[in-house]
């Protein structure tokens with residue numbers, strides 16, 4: 001049994017359902033945890049060998065139960081590369097959700113806007129990503145039982161899930177943009193020159209997570225949906241970026257993103 005399987009087995013022994021959908025709650029989305037019925041909480045610190053999230057605003061536990069009758073597992077808090085973990089450790093929690101049975105994983109995050117048509121509070125459906133500025137989580141010996149050595153990445157974010165999300169946004173009158181997300185390592189926010197470079201490279205928003213998780217899940221053949229809340233603008237005369245302001249805007253947008261997720265769960 002691999003270490004990942006041992007971790008999955010530990011979580012499996014605590015929960016009574018086989019999750020169909022995994023959800024990673026980024027900044028501001030903690031409230032979605034209240035929608036889980038018959039919730040079982042599994043702190044990361046209870047799982048032997050598991051990385052523990054230290055980022056502010058990130059709780060550090062799995063939550064498993066049902067939403068609208070659909071068995072789900074949520075990550076309330078993720079692991080970031082800037083905390084000092086390896087990329088393999090960073091993607092461990094999403095890989096475990098996949099091993100537990102999640103065929104689809106919804107990744108959410110807060111990010112900085114690079115597309116000038118965005119503003120703080122814009123919700124963006126991630127259509128593709130750039131990870132060239134962060135190490136790959138697939139570096140190292142490949143576990144062939146998870147996925148192939150040289151995985152295709154031509155369509156990481158599932159098109160039909162994106163269509164379902166857009167249809168839900170339209171039904172609910174929620175503005176939803178499309179865009180490309182670039183992952184940087186952090187923890188420092190980008191300089192204006194870096195932001196201009198990322199925009200020139202084709203990115204619409206920048207953040208410190210998500211793309212590595214999407215890559216690891218796609219490696220495992222899982223379907224991925226990415227939803228990003230633009231919390232601050234990195235392009236133009238946008239002033240300084242603070243973690244507090246990011247959290248404030250993410251909290252404000254959290255209800256809209258939560259409404260989207262609650263609506264699509266039964267349609268996936």
Ligand code: HPA
Nearest residue numbers: 110111112206207208246
């Ligand atoms: N940069 C990186 N990560 C972020 C940002 C940003 O501007 N905003 C929210 N997360």
